[in-house]
Amino acid sequence: MPGLEDEQSVNMDKLTQLQDCIEQLLLIMKLAVVQLVQRSDFKQVSPDIPVTKSRPKDKIDSPQKFEENKRELVADLVRKAKQIELIIESLPAPEPEQAQAARFEQLEQEMQKVNEEYQAAVERAKRLHKEITAIFRELTNAENTTF
Structure with a gap:
């Protein structure tokens, strides 16, 4: 926004x-x-008290x-x-309370959506990490068997 x-x-x-x-x-x-x-x-503010x-x-x-x-x-x-x-x-x-509540609700929904996207990206990164790790293992195993 x-x-x-x-x-x-x-x-x-x-x-x-x-x-x-x-x-x-x-x-x-x-x-x-x-x-x-x-x-x-x-x-001098009073005749009884002199300025000293x-x-x-x-x-x-x-x-x-x-x-x-x-x-x-x-x-x-x-x-x-x-x-x-x-x-x-x-x-x-200042915004009226209803407008603030609606705005907070909208922000909450946006935050949930972004959090879901983040979680999906983390899961994808984990899957890719596993795939890459598996590929490296296969490559190192293949290299070890050829020697």
Whole structure:
């Protein structure tokens, strides 16, 4: 069934693309968290709790740069999420149970037929092996008697 194999190949390619995109999305998320944490300074969130630590100024982005980076990271996340959504939408809908059952039944019948053909081929090979072995024995016996 070349059509089925081609369809499965295309679907596996899509699943591989989906897996790659999800991994890329997770990487973007990780890098976003790292970027936002490492390139910002500590801020006081309560008047009762003072900030006791700060980052070097050359390691901190300006507020404008920080906002620009946030927007870029969000755009990257949204772009990758849309790409994932498109891949998911392109995947085929799951088959109804009756269709799956019919397909499995058909595959089972095909498998039984192929197995019967295989068994017949094995039996034929065994018969041929016996015939060839018998011929070789006759030849070696004939050779031994002529000497």
